[in-house]
Amino acid sequence: MSLRAIARELNLVSSAIYRYFASRDELITALIIDAYNDLADVLDAAAERDRRTPVRRWRETCLALRSWASEQPHRFGLIFGTSIPGYHAPQTTVAPAARVYRALSIISLDSEPAGDLTIGRELRGQLTTAATGLELDVDEPTMLAAISAFSRIIGVITLELGGHFVGTFEPADHLYAALVEREAKLLGIAGHER
Template sequence: MSRPPTPRAIARAETLGRIKSLALAQLADSGATTISLRAIARDLGIVSSAIYRYYGSRDELLTALIVDAYEDLAAAVESATDHPRRGARRRFVDGCRALRDWARSEPHRWALVYGSAIPGYVAPQDTVAPAARVVRALCGPVVGHVTPPGPAPRGRLGSQLEATAAALDLAVDPSAMLLLTGAFGRLVGLLTLELNGHFVGGLDPADELWLALVEREADALGL
């Protein structure tokens, strides 16, 4: 039987949560490059050195925010696709809808994980599994239903696609992995364009555009 958390552990968890909340406020206000542990310490009312008891550096805090974002996004997509009785195409469309809904409700967190690289920040291995979970959440339900139109890629690309499928724990061949990679990349790109305002004055709101292109991706996958 596990012991209940101590008051000290509870207080630490609460402080970690407050630090993340303040960091997310900075992220929304002026972007990831301006996140400052000193400013967060000031808002918490503690000396700047005390915050390093919780996060050893700005990069460590960024990593925590990135992991949280991936995990939250993956959970949203998983919830939308966790309906085995629905067909593969329906589950794919539902997953794409959840992807967009999350991105539109959390644009700054979306930019944190799929936007421009943060100068000076190198993502550690800790971010790989959460990032893979997002891809697996969207692509997993269609495994076994993807219909590649041609022969499997060979050579270096074939080996890379095999390794990627293995890392994502997707039981697909290189041809199917190529299709899924292209679909995911185009969906992320489309959402990024929308969130950055590139459709304003023409294709905004982009609801119909998104659905039409998702349906086209489903067609391309052979669903």
């Protein structure tokens, strides 16, 4: 990936892009930040606290994530796919990425305590740092459950978009719905259906 190649693809002279971005990495960073912020806006709207039950908010937020990813697979791949060789994301991408994690994790605030898990000191510190960074007032087991759920949800979308369900779970609608329900149970929000 180079700015010259991008300029050729857009039928521009490379100097036109260099007026806006000094390097390939600067352009990639701008695209990453834009994708995270766009996805976070979609998820924030779906996860917003209102009269819906926590489990309904969870379902609708997960569906919004999958819809966004399906409509914009290249942007999803840019932020959750394979790393770009030679590119190292700068600190400026952290806050937009955190917005996405927070939008899905915020629903865990409505969950039952995740139980007493044995969590080592180093992981406990990392979970506390993550909860603090996401501005979530949750204990370490609940944060671990939220991160685990997020990872599995992103994982199944990645597999689906990558064509790994061809011939089995195609379309993956029912598989995804079942996974979302399973994660709601693991997060302790499934019992809040009333």
